[in-house]
Ligand SMILES: Cc1cc2nc3c(=O)[nH]c(=O)nc-3n(C[C@H](O)[C@H](O)[C@H](O)COP(=O)(O)OP(=O)(O)OC[C@H]3O[C@@H](n4cnc5c(N)ncnc54)[C@H](O)[C@@H]3O)c2cc1C
């Protein structure tokens with residue numbers, strides 16, 4: 001009698017399958033925001049290559065996954081950072097991980113900030129709250145390639161002094177040549193000697209060469225809306241302004257349609273867009 005052998009193999013190589021990654025360290029930036037320093041998944045020594053502005057889908061096992069921007073230095077690919085604001089189910093589960101725990105990572109997804117296009121120009125970076133996280137890799141890259149860019153202006157706003165991210169680095173960046181770091185908070189406290197008010201107020205303290213500036217903006221949509229209006233009042237054209245958009249995501253790779261608007265997908269065609277492509281979407285939650 002001949003023997004029938006049934007092949008019973010399952011292909012687990014799928015773009016939707018997360019890779020295992022080990023938590024190296026957890027840094028609490030504020031009361032509700034933390035940075036996970038992670039050993040990159042499947043690290044063969046070359047590390048985790050990504051562009052400033054890209055994101056990963058970060059998986060808390062047994063709970064679910066969320067889109068989270070990469071906040072580390074692209075030139076240091078052997079350590080991956082995600083700065084996460086605890087808002088709901090997945091981000092709360094991720095807030096409980098400890099050194100040595102495993103999480104899942106898939107990515108990097110999406111496109112990056114327009115660094116090459118900005119060579120030779122002044123850069124205006126405007127961030128609100130957690131919006132500084134996706135811009136931090138771009139700041140690292142600008143500093144590393146400092147001679148290739150003109151003046152760097154970093155405008156940053158948070159709810160209160162205790163909500164400011166990366167305080168030590170902000171201080172270090174403010175000491176770099178030809179670099180302005182201006183910070184504001186919505187509500188001060190007795191320790192705060194800086195500006196109070198919204199990020200757009202900070203434009204009155206700087207002069208910009210509007211024809212030679214590229215702007216990169218990330219934060220809550222209402223903040224981005226008023227910031228891009230202010231940038232245009234100061235003479236920047238919409239083509240000189242880039243923003244990073246957030247929408248609820250499931251697949252992250254252009255398959256499920258969750259983040260779709262018209263012919264475009266935030267996950268695949270963004271999250272960084274030139275302003276004219278997405279201006280009509282600002283403050284419209286789901287389309
Ligand atoms: C491209 C991209 C990059 C992102 N980068 C970061 C990052 O670096 N750090 C970070 O903390 N967060 C980031 N986010 C937002 C993050 O994905 C959501 O906060 C997270 O998915 C919430 O999951 P949850 O299960 O904890 O919350 P849920 O329990 O799902 O929801 C809690 C609350 O958050 C709201 N919410 C859920 N998802 C989103 C979303 N995508 N945008 C706006 N509101 C949402 C819900 O409406 C609800 O009010 C990014 C999102 C995108 C699309």
Ligand code: FES
Nearest residue numbers: 252254256257267
């Ligand atoms: S998240 Fe599925 S298409 Fe963008």
